[in-house]
Amino acid sequence: MRPMLLGEMTPETLMEELGTSPSKALAARRLAQLGMPTRKSEAYRYFDIEPLMAHDWEILRNEASAEIAESEEQIVITDGRVTALPKGVEVQVGCSDAIDLDGNHFDPLYYLGHLLSPEVISIRFKEDAKVTLVHRFTQPGKLLAYRTAIYLDANTHVQIDERFEGEQACGALILSGSDVFISRDATLTLIKDETLKEGDYVPILSHRIKVDSQALCRLHSFDFGAGSGLQLIRVQLHEHARIDADHLLYATDHARRGTVSQIVHIGQSSVSNQRAKNILAEKARGIFDALIKVEHTGKYTKAHQNSKAILLNDGAYMASKPQLEIYIDDLEASHGSTTGQLDEAQLFYLRSRGIAKEEARKMLILAFANELIDALEDERMRERLHASFETAYWGVTNVTCMETCHGCEDLAAGTAAK
Amino acid sequence: MSNVVMEIENLHARIGAKEILKGLNLQLEEGKVHAIMGPNGAGKSTLSKAITGHYDVEVTEGAIRYKGQEIVDWEPEDRALEGIFLSFQNPVEIPGVNNAYFLRTAVNAKRKHQGLEELNAAEFLREMKALVQELGMKPEMINRSLNEGFSGGEKKRNEILQMMMLQPDLIILDEIDSGLDIDALRAVSEGINKMKDGKRSFLVITHYSRILDYIEPDYIHVLKDGKIIKTAGPELVAELEEKGYGAIEEA
Ligand SMILES: Nc1ncnc2c1ncn2[C@@H]1O[C@H](COP(=O)(O)OP(=O)(O)OP(=O)(O)O)[C@@H](O)[C@H]1O
Numbered sequence: 001m002r003p004m005l006l007g008e009m010t011p012e013t014l015m016e017e018l019g020t021s022p023s024k025a026l027a028a029r030r031l032a033q034l035g036m037p038t039r040k041s042e043a044y045r046y047f048d049i050e051p052l053m054a055h056d057w058e059i060l061r062n063e064a065s066a067e068i069a070e071s072e073e074q075i076v077i078t079d080g081r082v083t084a085l086p087k088g089v090e091v092q093v094g095c096s097d098a099i100d101l102d103g104n105h106f107d108p109l110y111y112l113g114h115l116l117s118p119e120v121i122s123i124r125f126k127e128d129a130k131v132t133l134v135h136r137f138t139q140p141g142k143l144l145a146y147r148t149a150i151y152l153d154a155n156t157h158v159q160i161d162e163r164f165e166g167e168q169a170c171g172a173l174i175l176s177g178s179d180v181f182i183s184r185d186a187t188l189t190l191i192k193d194e195t196l197k198e199g200d201y202v203p204i205l206s207h208r209i210k211v212d213s214q215a216l217c218r219l220h221s222f223d224f225g226a227g228s229g230l231q232l233i234r235v236q237l238h239e240h241a242r243i244d245a246d247h248l249l250y251a252t253d254h255a256r257r258g259t260v261s262q263i264v265h266i267g268q269s270s271v272s273n274q275r276a277k278n279i280l281a282e283k284a285r286g287i288f289d290a291l292i293k294v295e296h297t298g299k300y301t302k303a304h305q306n307s308k309a310i311l312l313n314d315g316a317y318m319a320s321k322p323q324l325e326i327y328i329d330d331l332e333a334s335h336g337s338t339t340g341q342l343d344e345a346q347l348f349y350l351r352s353r354g355i356a357k358e359e360a361r362k363m364l365i366l367a368f369a370n371e372l373i374d375a376l377e378d379e380r381m382r383e384r385l386h387a388s389f390e391t392a393y394w395g396v397t398n399v400t401c402m403e404t405c406h407g408c409e410d411l412a413a414g415t416a417a418k
Numbered sequence: 419m420s421n422v423v424m425e426i427e428n429l430h431a432r433i434g435a436k437e438i439l440k441g442l443n444l445q446l447e448e449g450k451v452h453a454i455m456g457p458n459g460a461g462k463s464t465l466s467k468a469i470t471g472h473y474d475v476e477v478t479e480g481a482i483r484y485k486g487q488e489i490v491d492w493e494p495e496d497r498a499l500e501g502i503f504l505s506f507q508n509p510v511e512i513p514g515v516n517n518a519y520f521l522r523t524a525v526n527a528k529r530k531h532q533g534l535e536e537l538n539a540a541e542f543l544r545e546m547k548a549l550v551q552e553l554g555m556k557p558e559m560i561n562r563s564l565n566e567g568f569s570g571g572e573k574k575r576n577e578i579l580q581m582m583m584l585q586p587d588l589i590i591l592d593e594i595d596s597g598l599d600i601d602a603l604r605a606v607s608e609g610i611n612k613m614k615d616g617k618r619s620f621l622v623i624t625h626y627s628r629i630l631d632y633i634e635p636d637y638i639h640v641l642k643d644g645k646i647i648k649t650a651g652p653e654l655v656a657e658l659e660e661k662g663y664g665a666i667e668e669a
């Protein structure tokens with residue numbers, strides 16, 4: 001395929017290029033309505049999308065690998081192709097016609113991603129599972145587009161630990177993301193951990209998450225480092241459905257990084273709880289541009305949204321826009337946003353006990369981040385994310401048991417009893 | 419006269435544009451308990467902040483010499499590492515910082531500074547646990563966030579716990595007795611008395627004679643309008659209680 005200037009593409013030329021199918025036609029129509037992203041696009045108003053759109057991309061095309069390794073608990077997708085699978089997880093690779101596209105996504109690149117993806121990697125969970133989903137990128141400087149779809153059958157409880165490996169893919173643009181379908185009474189815990197260095201690939205991850213009646217989605221995103229990237233998430237909540245979404249961002253250098261989201265309460269008595277914590281250093285810009293929308297049908301909804309940011313340097317900046325759009329009266333809703341510096345009184349207290357300034361700052365930053373790390377139920381995940389955060393912030397990790405576990409009380413009690 | 423551990427000379431200090439300390443002179447002796455009394459707003463807490471290097475307070479004139487060295491330009495952590503400890507009038511809450519982790523970091527920073535080996539988690543917890551019990555604190559305090567949601571009295575006990583773990587040389591107690599119930603006052607006073615070793619010095623800021631009954635000061639200083647206006651023995655307490663600060667004239 002010839003190189004593509006995304007900014008100059010039209011849905012028509014894309015259709016010509018890519019052939020037609022019903023879901024591609026829908027994607028093309030929606031893309032035409034939304035238009036290719038520019039500086040003026042709602043979804044990208046705080047993210048510097050234009051250089052990416054103006055770049056002459058070579059699209060990465062991989063042949064399906066014949067070899068799919070069997071793994072313990074990892075699903076590995078390398079450059080958009082499944083390369084390893086655990087036993088018992090059903091994965092189908094098929095064209096995007098097989099999936100039910102979101103006809104109302106706000107993100108044009110959700111549709112462009114679908115248009116450019118040769119097929120969709122569908123992962124279906126029929127029973128409870130804990131898996132690791134590794135996205136591996138190996139090709140520098142190219143555009144990689146692929147989509148995944150995740151299905152949870154009714155009543156299943158699944159934890160997905162999503163990781164990214166892309167040291168070799170510097171300068172690449174990744175247009176990806178998942179269409180997630182959580183059936184009745186099912187629970188999905190999705191933990192995303194992505195640390196980017198400056199010059200790494202740029203991920204634009206565009207998701208849609210459909211939470212059926214009485215189903216629960218727990219979303220924990222951990223975005224760290226000096227590289228740029230954006231996650232765009234549209235959530236649909238049906239009757240008695242619930243989402244708890246936590247976003248911890250630590251961005252430094254010239255990173256532009258964050259979350260653009262839309263949570264739509266469709267069914268009554270649905271619940272959303274979204275918390276963002278943002279730590280911004282050097283000249284980084286954090287983005288939390290989040291809308292909660294309660295439809296006429298969303299009676300007795302509870303919707304809470306909060307964003308807190310700490311700016312560690314004068315050049316750091318937080319674009320925080322929590323918004324509520326409500327079409328009914330019968331609901332409980334709140335939203336708020338604060339941006340500030342490290343608390344001087346707290347810093348002084350620690351230093352007055354002999355703790356060096358840098359160490360004291362680190363303790364306070366960790367304390368700020370801890371709330372969202374400690375919200376992870378899985379203790380091993382908590383430890384891993386503590387270590388990830390420390391490594392991103394400090395360069396090394398020396399997480400000790402006292403920072404992460406709460407078993408020390410037992411230890412203290414045990415040793416004192418002797 | 420014993421050795422002087424701290425000598426404050428003609429100290430002028432301000433908070434913002436307002437001069438609070440206006441030429442304060444004070445000598446603290448090794449191994450002695452000095453009490454400071456004085457009306458609200460006189461500058462007592464400001465003095466404790468000036469000694470510990472608080473960011474609010476700007477020293478504009480005068481000197482603070484500690485163990486013979488001028489410390490006005492020292493960082494707060496260096497003052498602490500050299501043995502100065504302040505029990506705050508209002509200790510801040512720090513959500514998300516585990517109490518034990520915080521205190522171990524502080525203790526080990528000090529041990530490192532003294533060239534001692536750091537305490538491991540188990541050794542440290544054993545000591546902390548014993549002191550927590552001694553001070554009548556709930557064991558759960560060990561793993562709570564630092565001061566978060568602690569009652570007034572619990573915060574004060576936590577300050578004393580830190581003092582006992584850190585073993586400082588000059589201890590400033592800013593209204594350690596306010597908000598304490600009778601049992602807490604006794605536990606805290608006993609903790610302080612245990613720290614007396616003939617070398618260690620105390621500066622006790624208080625409004626009440628009660629704590630002074632327990633910890634028996636050697637000197638009483640009256641701080642009024644940014645200056646020490648009178649220094650005397652413990653007998654001054656009764657006189658102050660009777661007549662108030664208005665009757666004390668600048669010497
Ligand atoms: N951060 C500040 N900004 C402005 N003024 C301040 C600040 N801190 C203290 N002051 C003022 O400085 C003066 C001295 O305050 P300080 O706290 O030292 O008094 P104090 O003697 O400790 O009183 P108390 O017995 O009530 O504790 C007061 O007039 C107070 O209002």
Ligand SMILES: [Mg+2]
Nearest residue numbers: 462463464507
């Ligand atoms: Mg005071």
